[in-house]
Amino acid sequence: MPESRRVDVSPRRLTPGPVPPRASFRPVDAAATPLAEARGVSRTFTVGGQEVTALRETTLRVRPGDRIALLGPSGSGKSTLLHLLGGLDTPTTGTVSWPTLGEAGSLRPGKVAFVFQAQSLMPPLTALENVALPLLLVGETPEAATREARRALDTLELLALADQLPEELSGGQAQRVAVARALVTRPRLVLADEPTGQLDSVTAAHLMDVLLSALEPGAALVMATHDEAVARRLDTLWRMEGGRLLSRATKEGTS
Ligand SMILES: Nc1ncnc2c1ncn2[C@@H]1O[C@H](COP(=O)(O)OP(=O)(O)OP(=O)(O)O)[C@@H](O)[C@H]1O
DSSP states (O other), rough: OOGGOOOOOOOGGGGOOOOOOOOOOOOTTTOOOOOOEEEEEEEEEETTTEEEEEEEEEEEOOTTEEEEEOOOOOSSHHHHEEEEEEEESSSSSSEEEEETTOOOGTTTTTEEEOOOOOOOOOTOOOOOHHHHHHHHHHOHHHHHHHHHHHHHHTTTGGGGGGTTGGGSSSSSHHHHHHHHHTTOOOOSSSHHHHHHHSSOOOHHHHHHHHHHHHHOOOOTEEEEOOOOHTTTTTTEEEEEEETTEEEEETTEOOO
């Protein structure tokens, strides 16, 4: 990025503000307008002249307050589905819509946020600067961005690490910073692709604790995972195999 376009978010330049209280849960409202809706969606890739069907015709809704675990073997289409639900990719057939959020191009950063498995923080930026970045991208002032970034870091129990660089963080701390960065814009839909995949079970459980308590009321979470213990922390299990959504189970029963 040219020097003239760089935004200085260094803590020295920014005024820390008070940290607002944490968010709390709200139950799913089955009648609510879905945050994301897929109708007859499929996705086919062409690799070396061969067609690979990553997702077969799928229809689903993600509602406010949903806590969905997406389970399935490697290659079953979990990431493909998450990318389509977040507007990162376009379906080969069918449509994905976000009735209350807007068009695909307007979703990020802001209304929809991703958390990925691999290290995704920007190495030259501190934890605070990484978390403030999405807010600067949506036009917040540096002061407001820092205030909200500190709030998000506090919610994820990371305020003491605000000035650390990513290389100075443990894997679990770095993932919590990535979660703080995802949640700092108070997104309505959070899509997480194996966020605990590289963490031990205790660290993974802690990440789930802080993630679930930090979600905004009415926000939805869809999380791809191979870890049944992580999946059990969520209310609904969607199982995928061979690009198909095979089953959808809630804690109350199946649907
Ligand atoms: N960009 C792409 N180009 C070509 N093929 C792709 C692409 N993305 C996914 N695929 C293929 O689509 C299928 C589904 O992939 P996907 O990454 O969605 O599976 P997954 O369930 O998320 O796997 P994992 O658990 O290993 O992350 C696989 O066969 C994969 O190779």
